[in-house]
Amino acid sequence: MLPRIARTRRRRRDGPAVWTLDIEMADGGPPAFAPGQFNMLTAFGVGEVPISVSGDPADPSRLVHTIRAVGPASTALARLGPGDALGLRGPFGVGWPMEQAVGRDVVVIAGGLGLAPLRPALYRLLAERERYGSIVLLYGTRSPDEIMFRRELESWRRRLDIDIEVTVDHAVGDWRGHVGVVTTLIPRSAFDPSSAVALVCGPEIMMRFAIASLQDSGVADDAIYLSMERNMKCAVGLCGHCQMGPVLVCRDGPVFRYDRIRSILAAREI
Amino acid sequence: METHGLDRILREHRFFAGLDEESCGVVCGCARNVRFEAGQYLFRAGESADQFYLLRHGRVALEVADPGRGAVTFQTVGEGEVVGVSWLIPPYRWTYDAKAVELVRAIAMDASCLRRKCEADHDLGYEMMKRFVPVLVDRLQTTRLQILDVYGSNG
Numbered sequence: 329m330l331p332r333i334a335r336t337r338r339r340r341r342d343g344p345a346v347w348t349l350d351i352e353m354a355d356g357g358p359p360a361f362a363p364g365q366f367n368m369l370t371a372f373g374v375g376e377v378p379i380s381v382s383g384d385p386a387d388p389s390r391l392v393h394t395i396r397a398v399g400p401a402s403t404a405l406a407r408l409g410p411g412d413a414l415g416l417r418g419p420f421g422v423g424w425p426m427e428q429a430v431g432r433d434v435v436v437i438a439g440g441l442g443l444a445p446l447r448p449a450l451y452r453l454l455a456e457r458e459r460y461g462s463i464v465l466l467y468g469t470r471s472p473d474e475i476m477f478r479r480e481l482e483s484w485r486r487r488l489d490i491d492i493e494v495t496v497d498h499a500v501g502d503w504r505g506h507v508g509v510v511t512t513l514i515p516r517s518a519f520d521p522s523s524a525v526a527l528v529c530g531p532e533i534m535m536r537f538a539i540a541s542l543q544d545s546g547v548a549d550d551a552i553y554l555s556m557e558r559n560m561k562c563a564v565g566l567c568g569h570c571q572m573g574p575v576l577v578c579r580d581g582p583v584f585r586y587d588r589i590r591s592i593l594a595a596r597e598i
Numbered sequence: 599m600e601t602h603g604l605d606r607i608l609r610e611h612r613f614f615a616g617l618d619e620e621s622c623g624v625v626c627g628c629a630r631n632v633r634f635e636a637g638q639y640l641f642r643a644g645e646s647a648d649q650f651y652l653l654r655h656g657r658v659a660l661e662v663a664d665p666g667r668g669a670v671t672f673q674t675v676g677e678g679e680v681v682g683v684s685w686l687i688p689p690y691r692w693t694y695d696a697k698a699v700e701l702v703r704a705i706a707m708d709a710s711c712l713r714r715k716c717e718a719d720h721d722l723g724y725e726m727m728k729r730f731v732p733v734l735v736d737r738l739q740t741t742r743l744q745i746l747d748v749y750g751s752n753g
Binding site: 439440441468469470474495497498499500501503504505506507508509511512516530531533534537 | 657659660664667668669670671672673674676699700736739740743744746747748749750
């Protein structure tokens with residue numbers, strides 16, 4: 329599958345080494361995507377990496393990705409300025425279970441950069457608010473400086489129909505909010521564990537602890553969904569780089585229902 | 599009147615959920631209502647751990663002083679939770695500061711009083727341990743996660 333050519337329209341810093349690119353396709357409209365899906369983005373001459381779409385699935389005029397500059401390809405992508413070209417293949421993967429969550433409380437648990445793949449789901453939940461029960465967003469990050477999408481979080485907080493709690497691992501200065509790991513927010517949150525759906529994305533260790541806390545609160549394993557990350561290359565289920573036991577993350581994920589991969593997550597070595 | 603009011607408040611506080619009425623009455627003898635304004639310290643590192651606090655309202659920041667950075671908050675404690683476990687373990691000294699982030703209303707428990715009562719009544723002591731050990735374990739687990747710095751560049 330050949331990459332399509334895209335160009336950067338805007339670039340915004342969203343944290344230390346984290347950049348959000350607003351891009352447009354050079355050859356037509358942006359591809360429609362489902363919340364939780366990803367695209368393979370190419371920094372020409374450097375490489376290609378999987379990046380979750382972090383924009384609004386209902387806004388067809390904008391295609392937004394949030395990138396942490398870690399390796400050569402992601403760093404090159406994060407440096408792109410207005411008008412710069414990049415390649416795009418996608419979207420790929422299984423997204424968040426928006427239809428399965430209809431009529432139920434939804435608990436969204438994000439850790440660090442994990443808020444980016446969850447943002448499209450939040451857009452959908454809020455755009456179709458009447459279809460869902462209580463909506464709770466629990467977001468944890470390292471420090472107040474690393475809170476992503478701050479303006480958006482503040483805007484959502486001003487709504488009366490979503491509960492948002494943010495916590496940081498440590499804080500200095502005038503931070504007045506929660507300090508502690510995000511899992512500590514779960515027992516204090518208002519949702520019906522017997523029927524809620526949980527959407528979880530973040531570092532894998534954090535996700536495991538979050539799952540344990542959700543289970544302690546009474547959320548069933550088949551109501552917990554997580555977005556997994558592995559080394560994805562072809563994105564179409566051929567190369568096997570993203571194999572995780574019997575599943576391929578690019579094809580069968582990145583969003584998985586927890587009960588289907590529970591035994592894989594529990595294995596020390598795959 | 600104060601004792602009856604405190605008795606009811608203690609019984610209704612999440613931390614003492616399930617404690618029988620008689621034990622609540624015994625514990626209540628070591629309790630009093632307190633309040634702290636925003637910015638006020640409940641205690642400082644190095645001071646004698648002669649009280650602990652059941653929070654009824656507000657948030658408390660647990661801090662350590664870092665000469666290079668000032669006060670670093672490593673945890674916040676909120677309504678329904680308890681501030682202070684060092685009262686249980688000799689030499690009964692606080693190892694961090696506790697500061698009210700906003701107006702805090704709490705029940706202050708006299709630690710010496712409660713330790714004496716637990717020594718005299720081991721069943722009461724066991725009830726206290728059953729409540730405090732999960733707090734210690736939970737804080738240990740969350741501290742482990744914080745130490746791992748899971749949100750670092752590899753996270």
